[in-house]
Amino acid sequence: QQQVKQSPQSLIVQKGGIPIINCAYENTAFDYFPWYQQFPGKGPALLIAIRPDVSEKKEGRFTISFNKSAKQFSLHIMDSQPGDSATYFCAAGVGGATNKLIFGTGTLLAVQP
Amino acid sequence: GAVVSQHPSRVICKSGTSVKIECRSLDFQATTMFWYRQFPKQSLMLMATSNEGSKATYEQGVEKDKFLINHASLTLSTLTVTSAHPEDSSFYICSATQARGLTEAFFGQGTRLTVV
Numbered sequence: 001q002q003q004v005k006q007s008p009q010s011l012i013v014q015k016g017g018i019p020i021i022n023c024a025y026e027n028t029a030f031d032y033f034p035w036y037q038q039f040p041g042k043g044p045a046l047l048i049a050i051r052p053d054v055s056e057k058k059e060g061r062f063t064i065s066f067n068k069s070a071k072q073f074s075l076h077i078m079d080s081q082p083g084d085s086a087t088y089f090c091a092a093g094v095g096g097a098t099n100k101l102i103f104g105t106g107t108l109l110a111v112q113p
Numbered sequence: 114g115a116v117v118s119q120h121p122s123r124v125i126c127k128s129g130t131s132v133k134i135e136c137r138s139l140d141f142q143a144t145t146m147f148w149y150r151q152f153p154k155q156s157l158m159l160m161a162t163s164n165e166g167s168k169a170t171y172e173q174g175v176e177k178d179k180f181l182i183n184h185a186s187l188t189l190s191t192l193t194v195t196s197a198h199p200e201d202s203s204f205y206i207c208s209a210t211q212a213r214g215l216t217e218a219f220f221g222q223g224t225r226l227t228v229v
Binding site: 046106108 | 117119147154155156157158159162206208217218219220221222223225
């Protein structure tokens with residue numbers, strides 16, 4: 001119940017394409033869903049996050065779509081660039097005292113020039 | 114965003130020795146810090162949660178006597194890997210949150226530990 005399932009494991013798109021990464025969860029207590037970007041040898045950096053009271057959130061070229069009934073959420077990267085090539089992790093957490101995040105398995109994205 | 118600094122970024126130690134990794138929140142007070150372990154091409158696995166001034170809470174399967182966590186101040190948490198073995202070689206990452214009730218977590222740059 002604590003798992004967050006992420007797909008695909010890897011993804012290759014052409015520059016300008018729109019990669020989509022999907023995540024699914026079971027625990028209905030989760031109320032915070034962030035996406036992180038990680039470059040090799042570096043810590044994850046927060047990209048964008050959403051809470052269950054909205055179905056979509058946009059920040060720059062990054063969009064999260066959230067489907068509460070299906071317990072799924074996804075990341076869309078508009079007009080992808082080679083510099084977006086990285087590993088992307090979704091996560092889910094419960095607010096309050098613990099603030100603990102459960103991470104998905106990661107998606108390695110390659111954006112080809 | 115808030116800055117979390119982790120030190121060292123890389124460390125090599127001999128089997129049987131101990132190594133300490135520091136995690137500092139530079140521009141905010143971190144009531145809670147988290148320690149993760151990441152194997153190559155894998156996800157982040159939460160090891161423990163530490164709250165300032167109290168004992169860390171370890172995840173199932175993590176040896177608390179081997180991975181000592183201290184959160185002595187609102188800006189510093191340390192992870193000490195005791196009696197290190199080659200299988201402890203990994204990428205260790207800390208994160209910090211600014212206040213109770215918020216879930217925005219800011220990550221350090223990670224520490225690559227190699228035990229030889």
